[in-house]
Amino acid sequence: xxxxxxxxxxxxGLDSATVGAIARDEGYxxxxxSFRYGQRHMIELEAAVRIARHLGIADHRxxxxxxxxxxxxxxxxxxxxxxxxxxxDQMAGDIPTTYVPxxxxxxxxxxxxxxxxIGARDIFIGVNAVDFSGYPDCRPDYVGAFEAMANLATRAGxxxxxxxxxxxxxIAMTKAEIxxxxxxxxxxxxLTVSCYDPDxxxxxxxxxxxxxxxxxxxxxxxxxxxTRYREAAS
Amino acid sequence: xxxxxxxxxxxxGLDSATVGAIARDEGYxxxxxSFRYGQRHMIELEAAVRIARHLGIADHRxxxxxxxxxxxxxxxxxxxxxxxxxxxDQMAGDIPTTYVPxxxxxxxxxxxxxxxxIGARDIFIGVNAVDFSGYPDCRPDYVGAFEAMANLATRAGxxxxxxxxxxxxxIAMTKAEIxxxxxxxxxxxxLTVSCYDPDxxxxxxxxxxxxxxxxxxxxxxxxxxxTRYREAAS
Numbered sequence: 001x002x003x004x005x006x007x008x009x010x011x012x013g014l015d016s017a018t019v020g021a022i023a024r025d026e027g028y029x030x031x032x033x034s035f036r037y038g039q040r041h042m043i044e045l046e047a048a049v050r051i052a053r054h055l056g057i058a059d060h061r062x063x064x065x066x067x068x069x070x071x072x073x074x075x076x077x078x079x080x081x082x083x084x085x086x087x088x089d090q091m092a093g094d095i096p097t098t099y100v101p102x103x104x105x106x107x108x109x110x111x112x113x114x115x116x117x118i119g120a121r122d123i124f125i126g127v128n129a130v131d132f133s134g135y136p137d138c139r140p141d142y143v144g145a146f147e148a149m150a151n152l153a154t155r156a157g158x159x160x161x162x163x164x165x166x167x168x169x170x171i172a173m174t175k176a177e178i179x180x181x182x183x184x185x186x187x188x189x190x191l192t193v194s195c196y197d198p199d200x201x202x203x204x205x206x207x208x209x210x211x212x213x214x215x216x217x218x219x220x221x222x223x224x225x226x227t228r229y230r231e232a233a234s
Numbered sequence: 235x236x237x238x239x240x241x242x243x244x245x246x247g248l249d250s251a252t253v254g255a256i257a258r259d260e261g262y263x264x265x266x267x268s269f270r271y272g273q274r275h276m277i278e279l280e281a282a283v284r285i286a287r288h289l290g291i292a293d294h295r296x297x298x299x300x301x302x303x304x305x306x307x308x309x310x311x312x313x314x315x316x317x318x319x320x321x322x323d324q325m326a327g328d329i330p331t332t333y334v335p336x337x338x339x340x341x342x343x344x345x346x347x348x349x350x351x352i353g354a355r356d357i358f359i360g361v362n363a364v365d366f367s368g369y370p371d372c373r374p375d376y377v378g379a380f381e382a383m384a385n386l387a388t389r390a391g392x393x394x395x396x397x398x399x400x401x402x403x404x405i406a407m408t409k410a411e412i413x414x415x416x417x418x419x420x421x422x423x424x425l426t427v428s429c430y431d432p433d434x435x436x437x438x439x440x441x442x443x444x445x446x447x448x449x450x451x452x453x454x455x456x457x458x459x460x461t462r463y464r465e466a467a468s
Binding site: 101109114116145 | 388
């Protein structure tokens with residue numbers, strides 16, 4: 001166990017909550033960073049606040065960023081529809097319309113800045129290359145390239161090359177493996193929100209890519225799904 | 235001459251204005267991006283607006299980012315003093331207190347997002363490795379690492395590796411060479427602001443690192459310095 005500080009990028013979803021549970025179990029003193037970026041809904045930020053509390057994280061910063069002004073994604077632009085009812089084959093291949101331009105790059109850049117200020121060298125992020133291969137910025141070669149850049153960009157990386165580490169414990173795990181890992185650490189997945197299109201009470205649609213992957217993940221893990229669905233999709 | 239769109243990171247200073255003049259001369263259709271990030275003064279943003287107009291740039295976006303909440307730099311944190319009266323030897327070596335953590339990485343990440351949305355593949359930034367070797371994120375190896383990451387992060391880079399280019403025409407130029415280049419293109423340097431600590435009328439202190447480098451640059455270029463200095467420093 002160590003008490004080294006680390007940054008946790010926390011979205012309110014299942015993946016980043018699991019990363020938080022893993023990093024906490026490794027003994028890091030976590031500083032959580034979440035973003036308000038023109039999402040369609042604030043429900044995931046409320047979930048991030050609940051999860052930070054559940055993980056015992058005292059320092060949780062929410063940074064406002066104006067990605068929405070740029071448009072270009074179904075998650076930030078109301079004129080683009082969230083795709084529904086697709087199977088895993090349809091999700092693979094193409095870059096989906098829910099891809100937000102350069103989102104992980106912007107999130108990791110803020111984490112890099114905060115890490116430099118508070119003296120954290122490890123940045124934990126819940127990217128996963130298995131289920132969502134359509135996103136360019138969720139792949140191992142992207143993460144490695146960001147880490148190389150980060151070590152050249154910063155005081156810590158200049159002074160000790162390789163000091164900055166982008167930690168992606170989920171990158172090669174299936175959704176079922178992720179859920180089993182979090183469950184084994186006592187994570188309450190009822191606090192997390194995955195749906196791209198929840199209703200005003202935070203209930204999931206059950207039909208978007210994120211809902212489908214989540215439901216299949218719990219089924220494959222052999223665990224009960226604590227997600228609250230709308231009636232039509234339950 | 236081309237009419238390809240390009241992003242220009244525009245600060246209101248001498249360097250980014252010169253980059254804009256160079257990119258315009260190469261025939262790019264420029265989209266300027268500036269940031270409000272908890273600077274001590276808004277005077278440089280007013281300068282950025284004037285320069286965009288001078289360069290004939292119709293699309294100038296100013297994005298609010300909350301770097302100031304992180305602290306850690308004399309340029310964003312009022313509790314850290316701007317160093318004054320240093321010579322070039324004192325400026326070299328150490329990373330100065332005016333370094334803003336991960337600033338160029340955050341700025342370039344936003345440019346990457348905007349570029350992806352509007353279809354621009356070239357991002358122009360006025361980093362310079364000669365005069366300000368103390369900043370880790372102004373060096374060629376950093377820029378190359380960012381570019382490599384950017385091509386893995388984005389749709390355009392995935393579809394055509396190497397498509398995204400981080401353009402740094404000033405990186406190996408002295409301040410005098412930069413000023414001569416802009417002057418030859420008709421750039422009005424009276425519109426630009428370099429000082430880290432201008433007064434409320436936008437007059438330069440004449441004593442901070444940026445003022446000293448600027449004044450020495452005009453002298454070495456053999457050109458009149460249009461900077462308005464405060465009386466004590468003139």
